[in-house]
Amino acid sequence: MKLAATLSSIKPEMDQVERKIKEITSAEPSMISNTSNHLLEAGGKRIRPVFVLLASKFGASKQGDVIEVAVALELIHMASLVHDDVIDRATIRRGRPTVNDRWDNGTAMFTGDFIFARSVELLQQLNEPRLHHVLSHTIHQLTLGEIEQLKDRYLIGQNLFRYFRRIKRKTALLIASSTELGAISSKCNDEEIIQLKKFGYYIGMAYQIIDDILDFTSTEEKLGKPVGSDLLNGHLTLPTILAIQNDDASRSSIEAYFKDPTEYNKGLIKQTIQDISSSPSIDEAYAWSDAYLDRALNALESLPSHPIKKTLRKIAVYLGKRKY
Amino acid sequence: MKLAATLSSIKPEMDQVERKIKEITSAEPSMISNTSNHLLEAGGKRIRPVFVLLASKFGASKQGDVIEVAVALELIHMASLVHDDVIDRATIRRGRPTVNDRWDNGTAMFTGDFIFARSVELLQQLNEPRLHHVLSHTIHQLTLGEIEQLKDRYLIGQNLFRYFRRIKRKTALLIASSTELGAISSKCNDEEIIQLKKFGYYIGMAYQIIDDILDFTSTEEKLGKPVGSDLLNGHLTLPTILAIQNDDASRSSIEAYFKDPTEYNKGLIKQTIQDISSSPSIDEAYAWSDAYLDRALNALESLPSHPIKKTLRKIAVYLGKRKY
Numbered sequence: 001m002k003l004a005a006t007l008s009s010i011k012p013e014m015d016q017v018e019r020k021i022k023e024i025t026s027a028e029p030s031m032i033s034n035t036s037n038h039l040l041e042a043g044g045k046r047i048r049p050v051f052v053l054l055a056s057k058f059g060a061s062k063q064g065d066v067i068e069v070a071v072a073l074e075l076i077h078m079a080s081l082v083h084d085d086v087i088d089r090a091t092i093r094r095g096r097p098t099v100n101d102r103w104d105n106g107t108a109m110f111t112g113d114f115i116f117a118r119s120v121e122l123l124q125q126l127n128e129p130r131l132h133h134v135l136s137h138t139i140h141q142l143t144l145g146e147i148e149q150l151k152d153r154y155l156i157g158q159n160l161f162r163y164f165r166r167i168k169r170k171t172a173l174l175i176a177s178s179t180e181l182g183a184i185s186s187k188c189n190d191e192e193i194i195q196l197k198k199f200g201y202y203i204g205m206a207y208q209i210i211d212d213i214l215d216f217t218s219t220e221e222k223l224g225k226p227v228g229s230d231l232l233n234g235h236l237t238l239p240t241i242l243a244i245q246n247d248d249a250s251r252s253s254i255e256a257y258f259k260d261p262t263e264y265n266k267g268l269i270k271q272t273i274q275d276i277s278s279s280p281s282i283d284e285a286y287a288w289s290d291a292y293l294d295r296a297l298n299a300l301e302s303l304p305s306h307p308i309k310k311t312l313r314k315i316a317v318y319l320g321k322r323k324y
Numbered sequence: 325m326k327l328a329a330t331l332s333s334i335k336p337e338m339d340q341v342e343r344k345i346k347e348i349t350s351a352e353p354s355m356i357s358n359t360s361n362h363l364l365e366a367g368g369k370r371i372r373p374v375f376v377l378l379a380s381k382f383g384a385s386k387q388g389d390v391i392e393v394a395v396a397l398e399l400i401h402m403a404s405l406v407h408d409d410v411i412d413r414a415t416i417r418r419g420r421p422t423v424n425d426r427w428d429n430g431t432a433m434f435t436g437d438f439i440f441a442r443s444v445e446l447l448q449q450l451n452e453p454r455l456h457h458v459l460s461h462t463i464h465q466l467t468l469g470e471i472e473q474l475k476d477r478y479l480i481g482q483n484l485f486r487y488f489r490r491i492k493r494k495t496a497l498l499i500a501s502s503t504e505l506g507a508i509s510s511k512c513n514d515e516e517i518i519q520l521k522k523f524g525y526y527i528g529m530a531y532q533i534i535d536d537i538l539d540f541t542s543t544e545e546k547l548g549k550p551v552g553s554d555l556l557n558g559h560l561t562l563p564t565i566l567a568i569q570n571d572d573a574s575r576s577s578i579e580a581y582f583k584d585p586t587e588y589n590k591g592l593i594k595q596t597i598q599d600i601s602s603s604p605s606i607d608e609a610y611a612w613s614d615a616y617l618d619r620a621l622n623a624l625e626s627l628p629s630h631p632i633k634k635t636l637r638k639i640a641v642y643l644g645k646r647k648y
Contacts (some may be wrong), residue, residue, distance in 0.1 A: 032471055087430045106411045106474050109433055113407065114467040116437075120444055121464050124456035140445050143438040147356055150430050161330065165645035 006314045009294060010053045013067065013101035016127045019048045020071045021219040024118050035099050035111040039078055047207070048073040051178035052185075052316070055196045057308040059186025065126045072135065077174060082112040087150060088233045095224035097184035130184050138177040145169025152168040154258040156244065156251075163241055164205070167212075172204030177205075195299050199312065202296035207319050210288040212237035214322075216277040232266060234258060238288060242281035250275060294318040331637045334377045334642045337391065341373045344395045348442050359423050359435040365506025366418040371531070372397040372590035374639070377518045379526030381632040389578050393505045396459065399443035400610075401498060404466055405414045406436040411474060413527070415476075417492075419548035454508050462501040469493025477557040478582040480568065483487065487565055491536075496528030503527075519623045533613040536561035538646075539613035540601040540617055556590060562612060565587060566605035574599060617644040 007014070025036035049070035056066045057079040084090070086108045099110035100275050123135060148159040148166050152158060179200030214223065215230045216239050223229075230237045231254070237242075243250040253272040257265045276282070296316050300309055331338070333525035349360035356642075373394035377472065380390045406423050408414070408431045415425040441625040444485070447459060472490050476482060503524030507517040539554045540563050547553075554561050555578070567574040574596055620640050626634055 032468070083433055086433060105429070109407055109410060110467060110471045110474055113436075113440075114464075114471060117460075117463045117467040121460040124453075124460040129448075136441075136445040136448040139441045140438075142433060143358070143441040146434045147431075147438060150434055267367075274574070 006311055006318070009051060009311070010050070013053050013070075014046065014049060015075070015178075015220075016067050017046070017053075017070045020067060021036060021074060022070035023069065023214050024075070024122065025115060028218075032111065032114055033218075035103060035107060036059070036115065038096070038099065038102065039082065039115075039239070042096045044074075044094060046074060048174060049321075050075055051175060051200055052182035054308055054315070055179040055182030055185040055188075055200070058183060058192050058196065058303065061185075061187035063185065064138075064185030065131065066182060066185050067151070068122055068126060068132060069135075069185050071177075072119045072122045073174065073178050075122070076139060076142070078136075079112040079116040079119065079316050080146065082108050083146065084149075086112075088229070089236075090225065090229070090233075092225050093260075096230055121178065126185075128184060131181055131308075134177055134180055141169045141173050149235065151234065153274040154261070155236065156255055156258055158236050158241055160238075163236070163238055167205060167208040168201075171180075171208040173199050175204030175207065176201035192218075192303060192315045195303050198299040199296050199316075202292045202299060203316055203319060204285050206289040206296065207317075209238055209285060209292065210322060213239055213282060213289070215266070216241075216273060217282060222308055226268065227277075231269065231273055231276075232261075234261060236287045239279075239281050242284050243276045243279055244283055247275075247279065250279075283303050289320060293317075330635055330642070331374060333635070337377050338370065338393075340391050341370070341377075341394045341398070342360035344390060344391060345398060348395065348399070348446065349439060356435065359427060359431060360439065360544050362420070362423065362426065363406065363435075364499040366420045368398075368402075370398060371643075372401055372498060372502045375499060375524055375527075377507035378410075378632055378636055378639070379469060379503040379506030379524070380510040380511075381590050382507060382520065382627065382630055383512040384517050385509075388511065389452070389455065390506060392446055392450060393455060393459075393509050396446045397441045397498065397502050397505070399439050399446070400459075400463060400466070403436040403443065404470065404494075406432050406439070407470065408473075410436075411572030412553070412559075414549065414553070414557075416608045442557075446563070451507075452508060455505055458501050458505055458508070462497050463499050465493045471493075473559065476560065476587070479560065480579055480582055482560050482565055483591075484562075484565060487560070487562055490496040491529060491532040492525075495535075496525050499528030499531065500525035516627060518594055520624040523620050523627075523640075526623060527640055527643060530613040530616035530620065532639075533609060533616065534644065534646060537563055537606060537609050537613070539563075540597060541606060550602075552594065554573075555593065555597055555600075556585075558585060558622050562609045563600050563603075563605050566608050567603055570605055570608075571603065574603075587592060595625045610627055 022040055025040065026033050052066060052070035052073060057062065071229060076254055085098040086100045086105050090098045092098060099111050105150055108209065123132060126132065140182055149170060152162065152166065176197050179198035180193055183196040212230065215237065216228060220226050225290065244254060250272055253269060257269040293316060296312060303309060326592065329532065346364055347365065376390060376394035376397060380388065394509040409417060410424045410429050413420045416422060417482050423435050427567060449458060450456065469490055473494060476486065476490065500521050503519060506519035507520040512520065536554065539561065540552060544550050555564055564578065568578060577596040581589045617640060624636055629631060
């Protein structure tokens with residue numbers, strides 16, 4: 001993967017992040033070690049730690065809490081995924097059984113609580129008050145995003161504003177925090193912090209939109225979960241919202257499914273998922289992610305000259321074109 | 325209630341705590357305001373804020389974050405109750421429908437996450453690093469306690485050590501943190517902090533044991549939930565563990581129920597719940613809570629002379645004799 005080559009410069013630090021995540025989540029009692037290890041082994045792109053580390057290169061200080069911040073952000077992300085999977089009754093993520101499937105909902109809920117608690121404990125070791133402030137605000141927004149997502153399930157008449165606000169809270173703010181906190185912990189100046197935060201925010205928006213597109217256009221093998229999971233679970237993402245606006249047949253079919261999301265109707269909606277995946281709504285959704293990507297690249301341009309800018313640009317373009 | 329008279333000296337501060345809890349949990353989106361208000365209106369004894377405020381009277385400083393600490397502890401407690409109720413499929417708490425019953429499990433899970441996130445956000449405003457350290461450790465232990473409780477459900481061969489460790493993590497540490505943090509935030513000296521923490525810890529142990537006894541001996545009306553809920557939900561508490569050790573008939577009946585906790589067997593176990601409620605195991609459990617209460621009173625004695633000692637003694641005795 002091209003990304004890995006781009007990231008070779010931060011490999012030693014990413015290894016440290018990985019070790020620290022393992023160390024932090026491998027606590028007694030054994031049940032938690034089991035669920036945490038299961039989650040860890042499932043991997044993930046570790047996008048948030050990557051952005052923390054890369055953003056931190058802009059600052060002069062090497063003394064900051066960069067690794068701890070990177071680990072805390074990944075833990076918060078992991079905890080929220082575990083809880084999301086309970087809501088969606090998801091059985092598979094990243095090609096492996098979810099905690100709620102392999103164990104049960106209660107175990108998944110408390111595993112999420114535990115991982116979240118560990119991230120809070122890690123945070124309290126950080127000295128810089130701004131780190132606390134940004135992170136606790138982001139966690140607050142993340143839980144609001146979770147609640148909105150739950151409330152908006154099976155809700156057909158959603159506008160784009162609602163979708164964008166939701167993905168901002170659920171995804172973009174956590175990635176914006178990654179670049180912002182990386183910058184803060186390496187003592188970047190205020191203007192650099194602002195631009196790096198902006199970069200993270202726009203990348204986060206583009207990243208989630210593409211995630212939502214791939215849920216339609218990719219394969220079960222690449223996704224590590226069934227194609228169209230979002231729509232099947234009643235989550236309206238950008239391609240669906242656009243399809244509802246653009247295409248009456250899709251709209252009727254989705255309406256019927258949301259009224260009665262039985263197994264039988266699940267079969268019927270799969271045709272609609274396929275229809276959307278080859279519809280102009282996908283191109284329209286890509287236009288949105290491209291627009292956010294452009295803004296991310298603009299934010300990057302306004303940063304002072306630095307070798308890491310090239311890496312960040314590559315990652316932005318890679319994420320904008322990724323196929324899984 | 326006699327307790328209220330004892331507490332009249334901290335009424336203005338308790339009102340502040342109540343207002344702050346309401347303010348913090350009344351956020352958009354409306355769904356969360358609804359669930360939070362529902363929880364707030366259900367009330368509760370607010371034991372943790374009471375102990376924060378009372379312990380803080382030993383210190384000289386009036387500038388500390390006493391109210392914020394009290395609110396944060398109550399929020400953490402509320403969040404854990406909401407998640408507990410999901411596990412137990414509880415339909416009623418404090419005489420009102422639970423969040424999972426009135427709404428659904430997902431809403432309850434995310435309401436808990438939100439309240440927890442708000443407590444973390446509140447915490448980051450506190451300046452004293454020791455407050456962060458104690459609280460994040462307690463939260464960590466609390467989630468371990470939650471997981472243990474889940475793991476130990478329907479597990480017949482539990483010893484007392486396991487029970488005591490579980491209630492330490494689930495209850496006593498949070499109450500120990502209440503008195504400890506009240507003391508820290510009002511700048512008590514180290515010896516006072518240690519003794520107040522001990523007092524809270526022993527009271528917390530006694531408090532939970534009595535809670536577990538009342539689950540057998542009280543009435544549905546006073547409990548605000550069915551008598552014997554713990555055993556019905558597969559949780560072995562002190563009276564049950566002692567009854568299993570003391571009485572073969574109880575042991576067989578519980579074993580049979582745990583093997584097959586159907587509605588039909590639920591009917592049968594109700595007789596066992598009644599048997600336990602009038603058995604010597606209850607007296608034995610009271611002996612344990614009395615022993616913890618004595619230790620709490622001893623910790624109190626070692627504190628310097630102060631008018632608030634009398635109040636704390638009264639509360640300790642009240643909690644040790646409470647009937648609901």
